[in-house]
Amino acid sequence: MRSANDYDSVAQLYDVYVRADFDLDFFRRRVSQYAGPVLDLMAGTGRVSSTIQRASGRLTCVDISLEMLRVLRRNLAGLVPAPLVVCADIRSLPLAADRYELALIPFNSLAELITTEDQREALNEVRQVLRVGGHLICTLHNPALRLQSLDERTKLLGTYELPEDRQLEVWIRGSVDRVTDVACSVQTYRIYGSRGELEAEQTQEIRFALIARESFEGLAVDAGFRVVELLGDYDGSSFTPDVSPYMIWTLEKVE
Ligand SMILES: C[S@@+](CC[C@H](N)C(=O)[O-])C[C@H]1O[C@@H](n2cnc3c(N)ncnc32)[C@H](O)[C@@H]1O
Structure with a gap:
């Protein structure tokens, strides 16, 4: 499998x-408008799947990631009908x-395919599995706003309770290469024991592309979609380039 x-x-x-739960009502409402089979891509641990499973059979x-899917299976255990879980590259x-x-x-995940070629391949694959007239909802950051937090400063994302009185601290440092428009978020995880001692530390690097509106629209149209809607936030507001935090695309597969 490729990287x-x-x-x-x-x-x-x-x-x-x-x-994060800011997008869940939006997805719940949207999914309830469709009667046919639904596909949650780059589903992770099922943050969105577990919400929409209740809205759509x-x-x-x-x-x-096999490990993310292992957690997803646990999170979705007992739901009827059981979802089909597939480990695959989009x-x-x-x-x-x-x-x-x-x-x-959801969740800016397509941008984790950092080359245009990979994004194109993914959109082609998604088009293949959709019915004609079927929809893809793809949510991305608005690069203009996302850039503001890619300032190379290390920030505490938060401190979280773990079982047995342990704690997780997550630090985050975002940067961007303005030549390639690929961002890197370095996330450091520190686990502290019940007496405050450092038990474990690990670092993860997440790379994602800052995808411009025009570039995504071009890719989508080339892949055989038409743009049905572009929202700028989960409250349903239209996309405004200098203001909207997100680009929430609804695309339709055309013949
Ligand atoms: C930011 S997480 C989002 C997870 C989930 N959708 C959510 O909203 O919480 C991105 C997910 O994309 C998956 N992913 C990354 N590259 C992928 C690829 N090429 N094909 C399929 N999944 C991929 C990762 O394993 C990860 O679970």
Whole structure:
């Protein structure tokens, strides 16, 4: 399998420090508008899957990290009907063609494919597995706003409780290469024991592309989609280049 950001080593900690829920109502509402099979791509530990599973019966979850999927299976255990869980690279999906009515790529995940070629391959694959008229909702950062926090300063993301009175501290340092427009977020995890002693420390580097609006739209159209909607935030506001934190794209597969 080709290289991707390695989430295996942080899979057991991901749900402890990723508390984001700002997008979940949006996805819950959107998914409830579709009756057919739904695909959650780059699904991780199932942060979004576990929400939409309640809104939509038939769900397939795909991720490249076996360890993230191990946690996802645990998080989604007992849900009926059980989702189909597939370990695969989004650039090569082992799924039936023309099957899905809706595919999701939440949480800026497509940007973790840092080259245009890889993004193109992923969009082509997603198009293959969607029905004609089916939709892809893909959420990305707005580069203009995201750039502001890529300032090379080390910041404390937060301190989180772990079992047995232990604590997790997560530090984060974001930078960007303005030639390639590839950002790097270095995340340092420190686990402290019940007496405050440092038990373990590890570092993860997440690389992601800052994808401009025009560039993504071009890729989507080349891959055989039409843009149905571009929102700038999860409250439903339209995208405004200098103001919106996100680009929330709804694309439709055209024949
Ligand atoms: C930021 S996490 C998002 C997880 C989840 N969607 C969420 O909202 O919390 C990005 C996920 O993308 C997965 N990923 C990275 N590259 C991938 C690829 N090429 N194909 C499939 N999954 C990939 C990672 O393993 C990770 O679980």
